[in-house]
Amino acid sequence: MSKKRKIMNAIKYIVLGLLSFLSIFPFFWMIVAATNRSVDVTRGTLIPGNYFMNNVKTLLASDLNYLLAFRNSIIIAVVTTAVAMIVSSAAGYAFEVYKTSTREKVFNFILLSMMVPFAALMVPLFRLFSKFNSMGALKIIGLNSPGAVIIISVATAFLIFFFRQNTKTFPKELIEASRIDGLGEFNIFLKVYMPTMKSTYAAALVVTFMSSWNSYLWPLIALQSPEKRTLPLVLSAFGSSYTPDYGMMMTAVVIATLPTAIIFFLMQKQFVAGMTGSVKG
Template sequence: MTKYAWRRVPGYVFLSVFALFSIFPLYFMLVSATNSTQDVLASRLTPGGHLFDNMTALMKQQDIGAAMTSSALIAIGTTVLALIVCAVAGYGFEIYHSRGKDIVMAILMLAMMIPFAAIMIPLFRMFAQLGMVNSLFAVIIPAISTPLLILLFRQASRSFPYEIIEAARIDGLKELSIFARIYVPTMKSTFAAAAVITFMTSWNNFLWPRVILLDNAVQTMPMLIANLTAGYVTDYGVLMLAVLLTSLPTILVFLILQRAFAQGITGAIK
């Protein structure tokens, strides 16, 4: 081993240690889903034989299918609509650039500093007056336009060659056709990054669904987990199994899109 290679050993050791710290909670969650409450409280680190018992108990206590369906509908619906709305907004802010749009964008950035708790009550009253309490649309609509995604698409649009747009206009393409047929295919990595961010945020969202969805028939997976801890006695084996089932969709989405996610974030930063 060369002298230069030896110098890199402490760095690899440092990264390996912190990688283990990052992976351990996932491992403990996976193992705990197969153990009983007593084993979880005893911090058992080996798989047990209570997986099917925990699954049976979970299905008896909560409607896991309905919660999964509600979470999937909210996450997928929010992701699709947010990609459309925020991509168009980011594209418009950069391609049709003006000083007025810069002011609007600055206001949007300031809106990111307002905590959600400050607007939660007026938002609830608005949806209550519209008769949308216990409606999944009441969870989706506030999340389809976020300053973060608009900024992401705007920054990515700065690297989009404006000459292509001018050439397309000369060829007779309409603005909507330019966006759909040229811009969208070129920005696949940005769309993937935005999809990962939106899906994970929507799937894990707890506060607003907890406020607007009053009926357990339309509860989401994070709400289901909260309900499992609401009793006098908590079955931690069942709880960890519910946490595992809740985590799987976001893990799968990230693993599938991780390469495009990294490219999209890098492109937006550049």
């Protein structure tokens, strides 16, 4: 190996090392801060302490109901993800498999909705969901209910587009063979399409769960009672106090990060395969 090549490789490794350090350092600092007192965090200490359990006790004893918010976030994220997988995948499958004269027009209209910023939809959505509160059965998706947060995330334009693009790699011969064997369209989708596209579902599951778990703006508007708040709202409230306890705040953030981290690392291989459009049988 030439001297010039060695120098170039050394520069690459140095740059990659610096970028890796910059990526990992915020997580390292967050974990270290969760083990220290607030005064140690403000001093900028980078040495792990032994106050983690004290911070946990302080967190659970706070009047912001952290555990209740954690439960609310789990319920909303799990239900949103489960329903979104069914609804959005069915829409993406239908757009690709069933050919109609208006298919592309409807699909383009859905894609166009991605161009509209959510800030422009907040007032119309608020007025719409506020009317559901006085409409009997629709009260379950009215304001100040988990349904109001769940319903707007179960059929996003991105998920429909994602499933349709991945369905292009799905062997259409399997559909024809299933029809010949006498399977109905619903059973084809349920028993043939879904098991075959499991890597796509895994990628969509990770993205949807993380998006729902970290959602802040719409829950802030829709969930008005303290007992209905999700974790991002509670974490925001921790930082708004006159003298914030940074050790407790970082402990709350570390615990809030665990579900998404666990899901991502458990499904990392399937996530990569799904994002690259692979089909796993």
